[in-house]
Amino acid sequence: MEHQISKTEAIVIRERELGEADKLFTLYTKDLGKIEVLGKGIRKIKAKLKGGLQILNYISVEFVEGKNFYIATDAILKNSFSVVKSNIKKFRSGLYIAVLMDKLLKGQEKDNKIWNLFLKTLNTLSFYPCYPSDSDSFNFPIYSLILRYFEWNLVSLLGLKPELYYCLGCESKIKTGKFFFSAREGGILDQRCKDKDKKAIEISRDSIKVLRLIISQKEEILKRLRINPIQERELKEISRFFLSWILGEEVFVV
Numbered sequence: 001m002e003h004q005i006s007k008t009e010a011i012v013i014r015e016r017e018l019g020e021a022d023k024l025f026t027l028y029t030k031d032l033g034k035i036e037v038l039g040k041g042i043r044k045i046k047a048k049l050k051g052g053l054q055i056l057n058y059i060s061v062e063f064v065e066g067k068n069f070y071i072a073t074d075a076i077l078k079n080s081f082s083v084v085k086s087n088i089k090k091f092r093s094g095l096y097i098a099v100l101m102d103k104l105l106k107g108q109e110k111d112n113k114i115w116n117l118f119l120k121t122l123n124t125l126s127f128y129p130c131y132p133s134d135s136d137s138f139n140f141p142i143y144s145l146i147l148r149y150f151e152w153n154l155v156s157l158l159g160l161k162p163e164l165y166y167c168l169g170c171e172s173k174i175k176t177g178k179f180f181f182s183a184r185e186g187g188i189l190d191q192r193c194k195d196k197d198k199k200a201i202e203i204s205r206d207s208i209k210v211l212r213l214i215i216s217q218k219e220e221i222l223k224r225l226r227i228n229p230i231q232e233r234e235l236k237e238i239s240r241f242f243l244s245w246i247l248g249e250e251v252f253v254v
């Protein structure tokens with residue numbers, strides 16, 4: 001009996017060894033969402049799938065349905081994102097994005113918006129040049145913004161878009177005073193309502209504005225937006241706080 005061959009575009013987000021010569025790959029695909037495929041014999045020196053099935057590779061993959069897993073039969077490389085992999089900061093960022101995709105996405109479900117966000121983010125990481133300077137004040141904010149853009153738009157697409165315009169306690173419009181981000185409530189609490197969530201952490205009005213711009217999903221904003229190191233650290237802490245609550249485990253944010 002012949003097995004029906006399925007074909008789709010995919011990006012490799014995880015790999016792990018299985019048995020003596022195989023690997024199990026987690027892919028995020030254009031047509032099926034998140035799936036796992038088995039690369040049989042891929043750890044052998046002359047394995048034909050080895051060039052395509054590698055972490056962060058964008059591939060055209062063919063597979064058949066096996067007893068326990070999909071089994072890869074062909075993997076044609078479309079983009080290895082070599083620019084990302086050749087720079088330590090970019091590669092670290094790419095791996096972080098892949099980890100979030102693996103942890104946040106559950107089950108097999110097609111989502112064109114998530115697929116486009118994932119692919120576009122890897123292309124954006126490739127586009128920005130490897131700066132000659134290692135100065136944090138010059139280098140980190142732009143990479144940090146790319147990652148914050150990905151995180152907050154991914155959770156929004158998953159139905160966890162935070163409320164950033166009104167207090168979740170009293171529904172007053174956010175204007176002046178101190179504000180707090182509540183991961184449990186999913187957005188902002190003002191000074192009067194902060195006791196609604198004792199674990200809410202303070203967030204500056206500037207960071208609220210940046211998050212609003214990020215979630216607006218206007219690509220031109222990312223090109224123009226600049227933040228200082230203090231804002232970069234605050235946004236990173238808010239991301240860590242929210243993602244850790246969503247996943248129920250401590251998240252190391254890049």
